[in-house]
Amino acid sequence: MTTTAKRTEQHMEDLADALIFSLLLKVQTGTASAAELNIARQLMSDAGIQPVPVSGSDAAKLFTVLPFARPSSPDEEPDVPFSPSIKEA
Numbered sequence: 874m875t876t877t878a879k880r881t882e883q884h885m886e887d888l889a890d891a892l893i894f895s896l897l898l899k900v901q902t903g904t905a906s907a908a909e910l911n912i913a914r915q916l917m918s919d920a921g922i923q924p925v926p927v928s929g930s931d932a933a934k935l936f937t938v939l940p941f942a943r944p945s946s947p948d949e950e951p952d953v954p955f956s957p958s959i960k961e962a
Contacts, residue, residue: 892912892916893916896909896912896913896916897913900913
């Protein structure tokens with residue numbers, strides 16, 4: 874790898890670190906806009922990071938208040954394309 878390529882790769886890593894730090898700070902302080910939350914969501918999705926809600930976690934609490942139709946049995950198809958499941962801790 875050339876020196877220029879190594880510098881470019883390092884700059885990209887630094888940029889990614891700065892973006893992640895900035896997004897994390899905004900999310901933690903509650904100042905993230907809808908667009909910034911979407912960027913954070915897409916960044917996690919692109920990295921293959923998927924939330925697994927555990928009973929009692931913030932993700933599980935969020936899923937319980939979202940307006941998703943929940944099937945009454947495991948064999949029943951949901952009314953919407955996404956129906957989260959919550960794992961027991």
